[in-house]
Amino acid sequence: EAQVTQNPRYLITVTGKKLTVTCSQNMNHEYMSWYRQDPGLGLRQIYYSMNVEVTDKGDVPEGYKVSRKEKRNFPLILESPSPNQTSLYFCASSFGRGLDEQYFGPGTRLTVT
């Protein structure tokens, strides 16, 4: 089954404790991205990757890191989480950028206290 998986689905952590949210897709997509979703703001892109070893900042990259060592995986790293990073996070993948359909993971709800 074609899908994007994220782990964990729920995470409660404390300020400053490094964490990683994993994302994996099995569709051989080249383009992957991370979004955060906050009420009234829609989905905002954090980082994206056009291919292996190619990553770039989205609209709200501050406080986040990503890596793309393999085509299927695109982890999101929060080196020192802060309460303003409490949000619902989605990983997405597609064949390319722009018009191509984005396939989203089920989301990770992160709470930073």
Next chain:
Amino acid sequence: TQLLEQSPQFLSIQEGENLTVYCNSSSVFSSLQWYRQEPGEGPVLLVTVVTGGEVKKLKRLTFQFGDARKDSSLHITAAQPGDTGLYLCAGVGGATNKLIFGTGTLLAVQP
């Protein structure tokens, strides 16, 4: 910065009613997509429109792209509880061919 504003932000209606959701911008988009997101899941693509004035139908859902490609609408006829969810428009535009999401419309259809 390109922005997509959706209205209304919230909508609660009874089963069988009709509704329209609007997606507006001051910028031109080369194409526009509509997604639906159900609780606990990620958004799922419903439709992509690429030509100004284009109308697409998906069962009881009708999507229209504005003539100037700055706005779009989603009309649902005879809404059903299964239509409940968050509806997101997303436009492709700019030199970077970037996908920009709207602010979302949360729809609740009561049985």
